[in-house]
Amino acid sequence: MSGICDGRVVVVTGAGRGLGRAHALAFAAEGARVVVNDLGVRLDGRHPDAGTDRDRTSAEEERMRQGGPAAQVVAEIRAAGGEAVAHAGDIATTEGAASLVSTALETYGRLDTLVNNAGFLRDRMLVNLDEDDWDAVLRVHLKGHFLPLRHAAAHWRAESKAGRTPAARVVNTSSGAGLLGSLGQANYSAAKAGIVGLTLVAAAELARYGVQVNAIAPAARTRMTERTFADTMAAPATATGFDAMSPGNVSPLVVWLGSAAAAGVTGRVFEAEAGRITVMEGWHPGPTADKGARWSPAEAGETVRRLLTEARAPGRVYGTG
Structure with missing residues (x-):
């Protein structure tokens, strides 16, 4: 295999299913040697053996029989002529993140690209959200980005x-x-908002060492999105055969950002969905007023009311119609 990532060594976390799997396969197709990380947990982050067999799909059980989702993706890459190695450690621990990086270095002698993708969901309305569910989701997404990034x-x-x-x-x-x-x-x-902040700081701090850091906000059909976007995710492919919700639609952008060809692009956030790529512009100062002295509460309120009439309306929160 050869392509824009020929000779590069790429680590992808949460690469056993969904977007991560699509990224790993796409990198391999472009010549990369891939470290495929996946802990093999269920959608809520719990071990596959927890609960009853009804909690697992037949596809998940088949993956477990074949050595877990990471091993299965490695087998797919090798069957297509690529190079890959599995890593089943918990990247939200110091030991797991360190072993992830060392796996790349010990197996292939280098590390060029890190794709942080691992995560799971424990959805609840705010008043019903348990502290454990808060901690678990922050741990896998935010800490699970920080630790591999720190070690790399x-x-x-x-x-x-x-x-x-x-x-x-x-x-x-x-x-x-x-x-x-x-x-x-x-x-x-x-x-996920914290990951944007982490991305911006890392891009600024690591540039001097030859490291570029970007983030994506993807939309695709995965285990994590099938409940939230059930109607959209079920949409069939178009007459041209284009499956708009395929995770593979996001991967070309990720592969390019992970390649040497992306030189000079850092500290950016991109939305990627179907055939659309959007550069997100983030927080910028909007309408402002400066009295040059302390406001009274009433003055501050009147000023805010006026400024809001001049400001762009915020984007709609998902799920509010």
């Missing part, structure tokens, strides 16, 4: 200081829920 960045910094400045790339996974909010997903929305 330490390696790249050492390389840079040794005179071997890399063309390193990080692609983080946020969400429209993190950009706009989503009803019933306060934990998930908060985590």
